[in-house]
Amino acid sequence: MTAILFFTEKCPDTAPFVAQLKTLNISYTPVDILENTGTLKQFLKLRDKHPAFNTTKANEKIGIPALHIGEKVIVDMNELSSLVK
Template sequence: MKVYGTEICIDCRNYKAIQKARGFEAEFISITSDTSNLKEFLAMRDREPVFDEIKAKGGIGIPFFVNADGRKTLDINEALSWIGQKPVEADEIHK
């Protein structure tokens, strides 16, 4: 699984903390550390219907999860289910 995000986003930091605590493998792609990563993310954001609602609300759409089989989601629990992980518990989220 690939996860597009940035360290300046609280939801992305929460995702990374969950990944670290649970110890599962996933590739985190920082969209703010390299312009090629940003371009790759923006190309998907421009064409993927999964972003329509979030864009209409003025959101960015991160973290964004892409499964090896091509499925895409903005829902962390859906993404975690792809790799056999349980849903996020309330005590795993930090604001």
């Protein structure tokens, strides 16, 4: 199963999130949400529907970086270790 990382380099949380992914040897397909409107729409569709973003939206945050893998979405870097077996 391929993980998708929604991110933008403009977000200060992206670099440490990516560093943690590398440390844990978690592979992913990068999707820069600011690259074009298609990638932004792809992210917004996930964000609007997935419950992992409820707290993020309630706190008026964007929700990136976000790792989408299967039915799971991780927005908290500390939860990444749950993917390592």
